[in-house]
Amino acid sequence: MTEKPISRFAVPSLASLPQDIRARIEGVAEKAGFVPNIFLALAHRPDEFRAFFAYHDALMERESGLSLGEREMIVVATSAANECQYCVVAHGAIVRIRMKNRILADQLVSNYRKADITPRQRAMLDFALKVSLRAQEVEESDFDRLHAHGLSDDDIWDIGAITAFFGMSNRLVNMASIRANEEFFALGR
Numbered sequence: 001m002t003e004k005p006i007s008r009f010a011v012p013s014l015a016s017l018p019q020d021i022r023a024r025i026e027g028v029a030e031k032a033g034f035v036p037n038i039f040l041a042l043a044h045r046p047d048e049f050r051a052f053f054a055y056h057d058a059l060m061e062r063e064s065g066l067s068l069g070e071r072e073m074i075v076v077a078t079s080a081a082n083e084c085q086y087c088v089v090a091h092g093a094i095v096r097i098r099m100k101n102r103i104l105a106d107q108l109v110s111n112y113r114k115a116d117i118t119p120r121q122r123a124m125l126d127f128a129l130k131v132s133l134r135a136q137e138v139e140e141s142d143f144d145r146l147h148a149h150g151l152s153d154d155d156i157w158d159i160g161a162i163t164a165f166f167g168m169s170n171r172l173v174n175m176a177s178i179r180a181n182e183e184f185f186a187l188g189r
Helices: 019-032 037-042 046-060 068-081 085-098 104-114 119-137 140-148 153-176 182-186
Strands: none
Touching (some): 019 037, 019 046, 037 085, 046 068, 046 153, 068 104, 068 119, 085 104, 104 119, 140 153
């Protein structure tokens, strides 16, 4: 069997990359034990790589009323709805690790409404899916429901911004046919 490319677009060698991007990728590889394909696939456009990961980090790593695991749950559930295999697989692995739950990611992908989650998390994901699939229908009652579950306006912004960012990411990954690393499939199992 021939090895399939990780993207339909050119993937630069690590040595050819600007120092800041190379350092970022090497840091991720050291932590993960491998280089996630998204990093290499996006590296052929250095300015976009920097912008993408700057916004990613601002959403996914800052202090928030949403846990790191809950943010990843949003990515998995919305990426499943957007049929983005890379994000479902990669972020599913992160859900398993951050939530310390071997089955939650699979539940979220197949039907988050049946997943073993809290009512607050269900409300969070209901809103995220609405933003992902029907943002034009978002209304004040959606905010009221989230507030009733103790989510602040900042938390609601985070849910919407994560959903929107990964909607863009899902479309970019699907367009470029970026393949998920095999390593992701076994992480956290």
